[in-house]
Amino acid sequence: MPKLTIAQNILAANDTYAAGIRQALAPRHIFSINFMSSPGAGKTALLERTIERLGGQLQIGVIEGDVETSADAERIEAAGASETVQINTRGNCHLEAHMVQAALDQLDLDRVELLIIENIGNLICPNAWDLGEDLRVVITSTTEGDDKPSKYPQMFADAQVVVINKIDLLPYVDYDLEKARRQVLALNPQVRFFEVSCRTGAGLVEWCDWLADFARREVTSGSKELQR
Amino acid sequence: MHELAMAQSITEVVVKKARENQARQVNTVRLLIGDGSGVVTGPLTFCFEMIAGTEPLLTGARLEIERVPHRARCRVCATEYTIPDFVICCPNCGRWESEVISGTELQILDMEFEAENEQGVQLCQN
Ligand SMILES: Nc1nc2c(ncn2[C@@H]2O[C@H](COP(=O)(O)OP(=O)(O)O)[C@@H](O)[C@H]2O)c(=O)[nH]1
C-alpha cells in the first residue's frame, strides 16, 4: 500500500495566515495584542479602560471576537476606539488567523497604531492558534479562584503578560494573590504581572504606561518577533 | 473543543494530498503530538473519525498518534528532564532557567492509502 510522507504542521494553514498578518502589520508599525481569558474575567472591561486612558495618545483598533452578538463591540466604540470590527464565531471556541485577516480587511489600518484582539472567552482552545500578534496577554480575575494557572497551564506558560483583574473584590473572595503569582512563575519565569481593578481603576496607570511604552518601543525598533 | 478544529485541519490536508495522489481510499494517518501541545488523544481521534465519516476518501480511516514527551534542558546544569504539568523547574539544581527541547509537536507525519490505479502510482510530494 502506498505511503506518502506529509511532514506538515497540523496548523500550517493557520500559521500561513498569521505570517501574512505580521507581514501586513510590521511595515505599518502596528503593534498587536491577543487578549485571552476565561469568560467574564474582564477582557472587554480592560479594553474599555485602556482605550479611555490611551485613546488620546495612541490610535487603538479593536477586533472583538465573540461567539454571538455585537454588544462588546458597542462598548468598545463607546469607549473611543479608532476602529472596531466584530467577529462572531457562531459557536467556535477560539479565533483563528483567517478570521483576523478577514477582520483586518474591514479596518482602516491608517487609523490604527495599536491593535487589540479580544479572543473568545476560553482558557484552553485559543492558545494553539497564532493570530499574528506581537504580545499575548492573559487576564485572570479574583472571582475565578487562584488555582486557574495550575489548571490551565498552557495559556499561562505561553503569555508574555498576565493581568490579575478585579482586585477590588479581594476582601470578599478567597483568592491568594501570592499563590496565583507563584503558580504562574512556575510555568513562565519571565512573565510580567499587572494587578488591576477595572472597577476602581487601581493598577491601570502602571498597565497603561507599560503598554504605551512597549508599543512605542516595538514601533521604533521595528522588531515584531514574538519572544516566546 | 479545539480538537475538533485540529481534526478539521488534519482532514483538509489529508484530503488535498489524497486527491493530488489519486488515492481511492485513505487507510491510516500518522500524527506526532507533543505532550506539551495541549491536544488530548481521545477527543482528537473521536473528532477525526466523526469528520472522516462524512468524507468518502476517508471512510474508515484510522488515526495513529505517536506522543512525544514534554522535555526540557536546564541552562544552568544541563540536566534533561520530563516537564511535570508544564512546571519548568530543574529537578537537579532547582533553577527556573530551562529551555523546552521537545513536546510541542503538532505534526502530520504520513498517510497510507489505496491508489486509484495500483500500477501507475506516482507520488506527488508537494
Ligand atoms: N468588581 C469588578 N467587576 C469587574 C471588573 N472588571 C470587569 N468586571 C465585571 O465583570 C463582568 C465581565 O466583564 P467583561 O469585561 O465583559 O469580561 P469578558 O467576558 O472577559 O470580556 C462585567 O460585569 C464587568 O462589569 C473589576 O475589576 N471589578
Ligand SMILES: [Mg+2]
Ligand atoms: Mg468580552
Ligand SMILES: [Zn+2]
Ligand atoms: Zn539545573
